[in-house]
Amino acid sequence: xxxxxxxxxxxxxxxxxxxxxxxxxxxxxxxxxxxxxxxxxxxxxxxxxxxxxxxxxxxxxxxxxxxxxxxxxxxxxxxxxxxxxxxxxxxxxxxxxxxxxxxxxxxxxxxxxxxxxxxxxxxxxxxxxxxxxxxxxxxxxxxxxxxxxxxxxxxxxxxxxxxxxxxxxxxxxxxxxxxxxxxxxxxxxxxxxxxxxxxxxxxxxxxxxxxxxxxxxxxxxxxxxxxxxxxxxxxxxxxxxxxxxxxxxxxxxxxxxxxxxxxxxxxxxxxxxxxxxxxxxxxxxxxxxxxxxxxxxxxxxxxxxx
Ligand SMILES: [Zn+2]
Numbered sequence: 001x002x003x004x005x006x007x008x009x010x011x012x013x014x015x016x017x018x019x020x021x022x023x024x025x026x027x028x029x030x031x032x033x034x035x036x037x038x039x040x041x042x043x044x045x046x047x048x049x050x051x052x053x054x055x056x057x058x059x060x061x062x063x064x065x066x067x068x069x070x071x072x073x074x075x076x077x078x079x080x081x082x083x084x085x086x087x088x089x090x091x092x093x094x095x096x097x098x099x100x101x102x103x104x105x106x107x108x109x110x111x112x113x114x115x116x117x118x119x120x121x122x123x124x125x126x127x128x129x130x131x132x133x134x135x136x137x138x139x140x141x142x143x144x145x146x147x148x149x150x151x152x153x154x155x156x157x158x159x160x161x162x163x164x165x166x167x168x169x170x171x172x173x174x175x176x177x178x179x180x181x182x183x184x185x186x187x188x189x190x191x192x193x194x195x196x197x198x199x200x201x202x203x204x205x206x207x208x209x210x211x212x213x214x215x216x217x218x219x220x221x222x223x224x225x226x227x228x229x230x231x232x233x234x235x236x237x238x239x240x241x242x243x244x245x246x247x248x249x250x251x252x253x254x255x256x257x258x259x260x261x262x263x264x265x266x267x268x269x270x271x272x273x274x275x276x277x278x279x280x281x282x283x284x285x286x287x288x289x290x291x292x293x294x295x296x297x298x299x300x301x302x303x304x305x306x
Pocket of ligand 1: 004006008009033036037
């Protein structure tokens with residue numbers, strides 16, 4: 001990338017070298033000195049990106065490789081997460097026709113329908129799209145939000161959960177979402193913010209010197225092992241707000257969340273779980289008072305023409 005996707009700047013610094021690996025090629029993260037936007041460097045080719053999602057991404061590498069098991073094996077956890085997502089959309093006045101961009105197996109569609117929405121999904125993977133149709137009974141368009149020919153202005157809510165960080169052209173994707181939204185529609189964009197968080201930097205520094213077991217769920221992997229560069233882009237609230245502003249959206253709300261790893265849920269079954277649980281409870285409380293957690297959501301409406 002020669003120009004920052006967010007501010008157009010041309011000066012970058014190394015943020016994290018050799019962070020990911022794909023087909024013997026190492027990928028680092030670069031940060032724009034102008035706006036702080038972080039992205040994968042070098043930029044994978046279109047073929048390499050497509051290759052990462054060929055096969056059964058949602059079953060083998062669900063959560064970008066950060067969770068154990070596939071999409072439906074995480075059903076209970078996901079349903080709990082989507083209940084919260086739908087609640088937050090309702091609290092900001094969302095109702096009616098809802099589009100879930102990147103709906104995977106359709107669990108959010110099921111939750112949204114129980115809450116009285118008329119949900120539809122968009123899913124790029126044909127197998128997952130079919131599963132989503134069967135599981136949720138809702139219409140699911142196979143393809144991308146740009147390609148499937150959605151009715152203009154038809155949706156009251158567009159939700160994009162952990163999608164925007166995977167795409168090469170977030171501007172294009174947001175323009176397609178804007179076109180699909182009604183004039184007073186609500187956009188909710190959730191992205192991970194983990195890499196940019198203060199505790200991640202601390203954790204990484206700690207694990208560099210401490211001879212303890214690596215934690216793939218924190219993107220801290222054993223020496224010599226690497227995750228694939230699924231996340232091409234790493235947003236902060238500031239850079240996502242800039243992007244949404246550029247695509248004529250006005251921010252109406254923000255929510256920080258810390259996804260709890262499996263090992264700290266309920267009564268922990270492992271020593272790691274017991275050690276991490278108090279830390280996660282504290283992090284969870286910090287997100288309630290505005291600290292950045294593992295992910296955040298910006299809520300936006302179309303900027304009214306003057
Ligand atoms: Zn920039």
